[in-house]
Amino acid sequence: MYTVKFYKGDYSKRQNDANQDKAVAYVEHHFNSFTATSNYAVVITGSNASTTSKNWGRWYAREVAEHFGIPVGGDNGIKVGGFGGRGDGSIKHTDMPAVLLEPLFASNPQHAEIIRSESGQSALAQILVESIRRFFPDGGLIAFSVGHKYKDSSPHDRGAPLAGRGNEADFAEKVLEKAQALLLAADHPAEGRIVRVMQGDTLLFEKRIDEDAVVTWSSGRDLLFIPE
Numbered sequence: 001m002y003t004v005k006f007y008k009g010d011y012s013k014r015q016n017d018a019n020q021d022k023a024v025a026y027v028e029h030h031f032n033s034f035t036a037t038s039n040y041a042v043v044i045t046g047s048n049a050s051t052t053s054k055n056w057g058r059w060y061a062r063e064v065a066e067h068f069g070i071p072v073g074g075d076n077g078i079k080v081g082g083f084g085g086r087g088d089g090s091i092k093h094t095d096m097p098a099v100l101l102e103p104l105f106a107s108n109p110q111h112a113e114i115i116r117s118e119s120g121q122s123a124l125a126q127i128l129v130e131s132i133r134r135f136f137p138d139g140g141l142i143a144f145s146v147g148h149k150y151k152d153s154s155p156h157d158r159g160a161p162l163a164g165r166g167n168e169a170d171f172a173e174k175v176l177e178k179a180q181a182l183l184l185a186a187d188h189p190a191e192g193r194i195v196r197v198m199q200g201d202t203l204l205f206e207k208r209i210d211e212d213a214v215v216t217w218s219s220g221r222d223l224l225f226i227p228e
C-alpha cells in the first residue's frame with residue numbers, strides 16, 4: 001500500500017517535511033535543458049546518496065532511455081551531486097532514498113513533443129511507478145516534489161521553457177500526477193514478478209511468473225517465451 005504526498009515550499013522545507021512524515025522515498029521531477037540536440041536521460045542523486053538511491057536512479061534512467069531509444073547520461077545514468085552542485089540541494093537533506101529526475105530535454109524539439117503528449121507523460125509515469133514498486137516493495141509514503149514550482153522564495157519559477165510551447169514545471173507536475181494515480185490504483189498485485197504486454201497505454205496481458213523464471217524474447221520469431 002502506497003500513499004503519495006506532494007511537498008511544496010522551498011526545497012529544504014519540502015525535504016524536512018518529508019523527513020518528519022517518515023516518507024520512504026523522495027522524487028523531484030524536472031526536465032533537462034541545454035541545446036536543441038541534447039539527447040539523454042539522467043538522474044541526479046545527492047552528493048551523500050545511498051546505494052539504494054544510486055541503483056534506483058540508474059534503473060529509472062536506463063528504462064527511460066530504452067523506452068524512448070535514447071542514451072543514458074552521466075555515470076551510467078546518474079550524476080552524483082548534480083551538475084556542478086546544481087540539484088544537490090533539492091535532495092541531499094532527505095533521510096530517505098531520493099532522486100531528481102531529468103528524463104528528457106525541454107530544449108530538444110523532439111523531446112518537447114514527447115513531454116507534451118499524453119502517451120509520453122503516461123510512459124514516464126509508468127516507468128517511475130515501476131521503479132518505486134521495485135525499489136520500495138513494502139509500500140509507504142512516497143514524497144513527490146515538482147521542480148521549480150511552488151517555491152516560496154521564487155513563486156514564478158517554472159524552470160526551462162519547452163521548445164515550442166509550455167514549460168518544464170507544469171509538465172513535470174502532470175507526470176507526477178499520473179504517477180500518483182497509478183501508485184494508488186488498488187488492483188495491482190502487491191508482490192511477485194509480473195510479465196506484461198502493453199500496446200501504447202493499454203495493458204494487453206499480465207501474468208505472475210516464478211521469481212527465477214528465465215524469460216526470453218526472440219526478435220526473429222517475435223516471440224516472448226515464458227517457461228512453465
Ligand SMILES: [Zn+2]
Nearest residue numbers: 030031147159
Ligand atoms: Zn529543472
